[in-house]
Amino acid sequence: MGPHLDDHTDSALTKLARILTGTSHKTDPSKESCLRTHRGESVIGHAPVQTVDDLEVAVEAAKRAQPAWEALGHAERSRIMLEAAEALDRSAEALAQLVAHEQGKPLDGPGARFEAGGCAVWMRTAATTPLEPETVVDDDSGHAVLNYRAIGIVGAINPWNWPALIAMWQLAPSLRMGNAVVMKPASDTTLSVLAMAAIVNQVLPEGVFTVVAGGGEVGAAITKHPAFGKIMFTGSTPTGKSIARDASDNLARLTLELGGNDAGIVLPDADPKAIAEGLFWGAFINTGQTCAALKRLYVHDSIHDEVVAELVAFAKNVPMGPGYEAENLLGPLTNRGQWNIVNDLVEKAKADGATIALGGNPDADAPGYFYPATIVTDVTDESELVSEEQFGPALPVLRYTDLDDVIARANAVDVGLGGSVWSSDVASAREVAARVQSGTVWINQHGTLHPLVPFGGIKSSGYGLEFGVEGLKAVAVPQVISG
Numbered sequence: 001m002g003p004h005l006d007d008h009t010d011s012a013l014t015k016l017a018r019i020l021t022g023t024s025h026k027t028d029p030s031k032e033s034c035l036r037t038h039r040g041e042s043v044i045g046h047a048p049v050q051t052v053d054d055l056e057v058a059v060e061a062a063k064r065a066q067p068a069w070e071a072l073g074h075a076e077r078s079r080i081m082l083e084a085a086e087a088l089d090r091s092a093e094a095l096a097q098l099v100a101h102e103q104g105k106p107l108d109g110p111g112a113r114f115e116a117g118g119c120a121v122w123m124r125t126a127a128t129t130p131l132e133p134e135t136v137v138d139d140d141s142g143h144a145v146l147n148y149r150a151i152g153i154v155g156a157i158n159p160w161n162w163p164a165l166i167a168m169w170q171l172a173p174s175l176r177m178g179n180a181v182v183m184k185p186a187s188d189t190t191l192s193v194l195a196m197a198a199i200v201n202q203v204l205p206e207g208v209f210t211v212v213a214g215g216g217e218v219g220a221a222i223t224k225h226p227a228f229g230k231i232m233f234t235g236s237t238p239t240g241k242s243i244a245r246d247a248s249d250n251l252a253r254l255t256l257e258l259g260g261n262d263a264g265i266v267l268p269d270a271d272p273k274a275i276a277e278g279l280f281w282g283a284f285i286n287t288g289q290t291c292a293a294l295k296r297l298y299v300h301d302s303i304h305d306e307v308v309a310e311l312v313a314f315a316k317n318v319p320m321g322p323g324y325e326a327e328n329l330l331g332p333l334t335n336r337g338q339w340n341i342v343n344d345l346v347e348k349a350k351a352d353g354a355t356i357a358l359g360g361n362p363d364a365d366a367p368g369y370f371y372p373a374t375i376v377t378d379v380t381d382e383s384e385l386v387s388e389e390q391f392g393p394a395l396p397v398l399r400y401t402d403l404d405d406v407i408a409r410a411n412a413v414d415v416g417l418g419g420s421v422w423s424s425d426v427a428s429a430r431e432v433a434a435r436v437q438s439g440t441v442w443i444n445q446h447g448t449l450h451p452l453v454p455f456g457g458i459k460s461s462g463y464g465l466e467f468g469v470e471g472l473k474a475v476a477v478p479q480v481i482s483g
Helices: 007-023 052-071 073-090 092-102 112-128 163-176 187-200 216-224 237-248 272-288 304-315 336-351 403-410 426-433 468-474
Strands: 032-036 043-048 134-139 142-150 153-157 180-184 209-211 230-234 253-257 262-266 294-300 355-358 374-377 394-400 418-422 440-443 476-482
Touching: 043 092, 043 187, 052 142, 052 153, 052 180, 052 209, 052 216, 073 092, 073 112, 073 163, 073 187, 092 112, 092 163, 092 187, 112 163, 153 163, 153 216, 163 180, 163 187, 163 230, 163 468, 180 216, 187 209, 216 230, 216 237, 230 237, 237 253, 262 272, 262 403, 272 294, 272 304, 272 394, 272 418, 294 304, 294 403, 304 355, 304 374, 304 394, 336 374, 336 394, 394 403, 418 426, 426 440, 468 476
Parallel strands: 153 180, 153 230, 180 209, 230 253, 262 294, 262 418, 294 394, 374 394, 418 440
Antiparallel strands: 032 043, 134 142, 142 476, 355 374
């Protein structure tokens, strides 16, 4: 059994439970599943196990609601979305408590309160980002204006690592452009998405946004359903490829944010002490469970040992423990399967002669899925810890001496979500960044996202952009009025 919830947490969760009960589907208790936490698999709540039949009900509701929602126009939709952002602000602490208990990330630092607050920020930004008609020709040859209109119904499938926030990344721009949304959350973090939905559905018109909390068969039905003109998915590359195949029959538009294996390159002029904190959080935010986290670090041989020493020194002072305990800044992995993947990759690296500079010694018998922050050296690009996405708190650090060679090594993988370059000379870093094959390259930071800055991957990391004006366009269809 996990620890008893304290009074403050119990109150916050009870508040959300009341919201859920008042606005969600009525559920049959016989069809409910227990969601078990990372901490000893104790039950924190129950979520409905819905079916493809429930999906059909949601689709029909979306069909009825969407035309009127689109007809409101940008100004009125934005006004309602701003009210939804206010509702998210009011329930932010309760949502954060739920995310911390269900997903595992700590309340503070770049954790559950950051995620809950981000939901309101992204809703508010999507509501207020200008998207004006674009006059593309206006001369003696003619007049043509490019507009963007709603697609209709968006199907959104989200992951368990940032459940409420990634759901909001899919929801907010879709709403702004006049679409209705039907969403399937990950089974590990169903409550967090249901709670976020219940909060905003206090404001949104009925049927505009529905969550269908089912298993894989519901997700598969969304990708094949002819009612969806757009599918948004964040998750693994193999699943993304399957979705692309399924959606092709209906020519549904796609935004696929898939796996990554982000490389960081530390140039020889970097200050090891100055960059240690940024490197650490670039790799270990959300205990490494972030698609665009720093997953392999290349450091010039002349400063390699110093960078490793500074990283280890910083990491030793970052407390790990249950996310709902305020002092912790690192939490557990969300599920046993991910714990096994990380442990297996580190053990294979050790067997191949790697050096464990920090961590690598989990207590497999302890309650919860805690894996210590682990820094690994003396590995090669062929090590699975380097070539595979670990999606957890284990960072391999590799030496290099030649710049052209290390750029080629960074680009050698078949994914390209993010990357970073670290240097005291920003101009030089930007020149290197332009040669890195990834959708985003950060300078002296890694994984930092901004609601106005487009984000998306290349190669097998998927395609389509989110955030900002480009993110609005991605959930709309262009229409040119010419003449």
